[in-house]
Each structure stands twice: as structure tokens, then as C-alpha cells.
Amino acid sequence: MQRILFLLFLSLIGSVQAQQRVIDTVETINGPILIYANRTWEYLKDKNFDGILNPRLNALMIEKGYSFVQTWDNNMCYSSGRGNDMSKLKDTLWLCVLEEAHSEFRIPVDGIVTSRYGYRSGRHHSGIDLDLETGDTVRSAWGGKVRYAKYNEGGFGNLVIVRHYNGLETFYAHLSKLIVVPDQEVKAGDVLGLGGNTGHSFGSHLHFEVRFYDASINPEEVIDFEKRVCKDENLFVFSSLFRPGAKPTDMEGDEADPVVVTPPLVQAAQRKYYKVRSGDTLSEIADRNQTTVSKICQLNGIRPTETLQIGRSLRVK
Numbered sequence: 001m002q003r004i005l006f007l008l009f010l011s012l013i014g015s016v017q018a019q020q021r022v023i024d025t026v027e028t029i030n031g032p033i034l035i036y037a038n039r040t041w042e043y044l045k046d047k048n049f050d051g052i053l054n055p056r057l058n059a060l061m062i063e064k065g066y067s068f069v070q071t072w073d074n075n076m077c078y079s080s081g082r083g084n085d086m087s088k089l090k091d092t093l094w095l096c097v098l099e100e101a102h103s104e105f106r107i108p109v110d111g112i113v114t115s116r117y118g119y120r121s122g123r124h125h126s127g128i129d130l131d132l133e134t135g136d137t138v139r140s141a142w143g144g145k146v147r148y149a150k151y152n153e154g155g156f157g158n159l160v161i162v163r164h165y166n167g168l169e170t171f172y173a174h175l176s177k178l179i180v181v182p183d184q185e186v187k188a189g190d191v192l193g194l195g196g197n198t199g200h201s202f203g204s205h206l207h208f209e210v211r212f213y214d215a216s217i218n219p220e221e222v223i224d225f226e227k228r229v230c231k232d233e234n235l236f237v238f239s240s241l242f243r244p245g246a247k248p249t250d251m252e253g254d255e256a257d258p259v260v261v262t263p264p265l266v267q268a269a270q271r272k273y274y275k276v277r278s279g280d281t282l283s284e285i286a287d288r289n290q291t292t293v294s295k296i297c298q299l300n301g302i303r304p305t306e307t308l309q310i311g312r313s314l315r316v317k
Contacts, residue, residue: 043183051079053144054167057095064091068213074182077152077159079169080214086242093237095167095212097222097230102143102165103298106189107228108172109138109206117218118245126216127171127209128225132195134176134204139189141170141223146184146192156207157199160192168222171209174201189303215242227273227313229300272317276308289316 024035025044032044051072052058061068066089069080098105111131118125132138144164152159158175176196180186197204210219221241224231240246274285282293282304293304299315308314 049183051147051163053163053165054099057093057167060093070213072147072163074148075150077148077154077156077161078214079147084213084215086213086215086239089237089239089242091238095235095237096233097142097166097168097235098233099165102188104188105142105223105230105300106139106302107223107225108141108170108208109136109195110228111136111206113225114205117216117220118247124244127173127207128219130206130208130225132204132206134194134196136195137191138172138175138193138195138206140186140192141188142166142168143187144185146180146182146186149178149180149182149184149192152199155200157201158193158196159199162186162192167212169211169214171207171211173207173209174198174205212237212242217241218246218248221248227315229315272315273313274316276310276312276314278310280308282308285314285316291316 021037022034023037026033026035030043034044034047049072051070068084070084071079073079109130109132113128114131115125115129117128138160140162142162142164144162146160147163147169148159148161150159151157152173156171156173158173158178160172160175160178160180161169162172163169172192174196175193176198177194179191179193186192195204195206201207208219210217210222217237218241219225220231222231222235223229272289274289276285282296286293286296296302296314296316297304297306299317
């Protein structure tokens with residue numbers, strides 16, 4: 001009996017080694033691919049990826065002595081396991097939501113808000129619900145890398161989680177179909193899946209969450225869902241931001257000592273919006289407001305070829 005168990009153990013070890021043994025390397029336009037003996041593969045750049053997409057933020061967290069966990073795991077919905085206690089966050093941290101190299105934003109879906117962040121029927125709703133029809137396209141809000149893309153048994157149904165270069169993660173739940181795979185790099189506006197009604201859902205909609213080190217924040221702190229734009233290039237993160245049911249108006253008067261911010265803040269007074277009228281084109285709007293088509297597209301997360309909806313507010317400055 002002991003001999004049989006020993007042989008089974010050797011067989012298991014051999015199987016694991018075979019799975020990890022590289023038998024070939026293939027060059028692709030996206031970089032070298034490693035081919036394993038068990039016919040699986042992965043990009044060479046993903047082999048030792050540690051999950052850090054924002055080195056500045058990671059270095060700041062280490063400098064401040066915060067031990068918040070944020071692993072890179074394709075099978076865990078929450079990368080910190082039991083979660084990080086944000087009440088221990090004593091400083092105010094600055095995030096550049098629209099990083100210089102990744103400055104685009106796209107609204108995940110065009111549907112109206114049907115349920116907001118906060119308490120709902122006595123339970124905390126950790127995201128925001130956006131209306132859609134099953135099969136509607138769901139897009140990535142910012143650029144980043146897909147950490148999780150599979151059916152989630154915890155109620156999310158088909159779920160995609162994207163970790164972004166700006167330090168945030170976004171959840172896209174109840175999808176009818178997954179388009180992306182784990183470790184795939186995405187840009188703002190790339191299709192992640194199709195909207196649906198999977199998991200604990202009553203009617204087709206997108207459940208959308210914004211998280212910082214696994215802790216949810218009110219998505220409306222970052223995004224104006226009516227205007228379909230980022231509210232600000234800057235996001236200040238502090239402990240009270242993570243109170244269950246916190247609204248953006250609750251954020252005033254926090255007494256945490258801010259971390260020194262070197263870039264200038266974008267003031268609301270510097271912004272300018274234009275309401276689209278019948279017959280307007282992007283080039284005409286750009287000329288009228290002394291700007292460029294590319295700048296308008298960057299500020300609103302749209303493409304130059306996108307059809308403009310009459311009455312939509314476009315940010316032009």
C-alpha cells in the first residue's frame with residue numbers, strides 16, 4: 001500500500017513538472033509566448049507579473065507603512081482575501097485617474113442609472129446599476145489589465161475585473177458573455193463582454209463597481225454618469241471615502257493630513273461644456289471652442305467617428 005501511495009505521489013510530481021515545463025517559445029506581435037507540455041500557454045511578460053500597474057502608488061503605500069494586500073490572482077474575486085481595513089488609512093493619497101500615458105475614459109454602457117451606491121433594502125449595494133438590454137456592449141472604463149474573467153458563484157454571474165494603471169479596479173457583473181480573458185491588456189473603450197442577467201440579478205443590467213485595494217467607493221465620486229465623463233483628473237483617497245453608503249457630498253471636512261501633491265489641481269472653473277445641436281460635427285465644435293477634435297475625444301472618451309447625440313454635453317476644455 002505504501003509503495004502504491006509513493007508511486008502516486010511521484011506521478012503527481014511528474015504531472016506538475018510537465019505542466020510547468022516549457023517545450024517551445026513562439027514570437028507574436030504581442031511578445032513571446034511560452035508553450036507548456038500540457039498544451040497551455042502564457043505570455044512571457046505575464047509569467048512573473050506581480051500585479052503592480054501603478055509603481056508610484058505602490059511605492060507610496062510602502063513608504064507610508066501600509067500593509068494592504070493586492071495580489072494578482074485570476075481565480076479570486078477579491079485579491080486581498082478577507083479585505084483591507086481602510087479605517088487604518090491615516091493619510092490622504094492622490095490618484096491621477098487619467099494618467100498621462102493612459103488618459104482616456106469611456107462610459108461602460110450608455111444606460112441610465114437604475115440603482116445607486118449605498119444601502120438598498122437594508123443591505124449595502126457596493127456599486128451602481130446601469131440599464132441595458134441583454135447583448136449590449138460593455139466596455140472598459142480605463143486602460144489596464146484583466147485580472148478576472150469567469151462565472152462568479154458569489155452572485156455576480158459572469159464577471160470581469162480590470163485592474164487599471166490609475167490604481168483602481170473596476171467590476172463588470174451579470175454579463176451574458178465574456179469577450180476577454182485573464183491577463184489580457186485592454187484600453188479604455190475595449191469590449192469586455194455583453195450585458196446580461198446572470199447571477200443574482202433580476203432583469204438585465206450592468207452592476208459596476210469601483211474599488212481601491214478591494215475596498216469599494218462610490219462610482220459617482222469618480223464618474224458623472226449623466227454626462228458620461230470623468231468628474232476630475234484627480235481623486236483623493238482617505239478613510240471616510242469607504243464608509244458604507246458614502247455619497248460624494250459626504251466627503252467634505254475630512255481631517256486627514258494630505259500627502260503633498262506636485263501636479264496642479266484641475267479646478268472646476270477651468271472646465272467648459274458644449275451641448276450638441278442638430279447638424280453639429282466634432283470639427284465644427286472644436287473650431288467654435290478653439291480646441292481640437294483629438295482633445296475633445298480625449299476629454300470625453302469618444303472616437304472621432306462616433307455619432308453625436310443631440311442634447312449631449314461634451315467637455316471641450
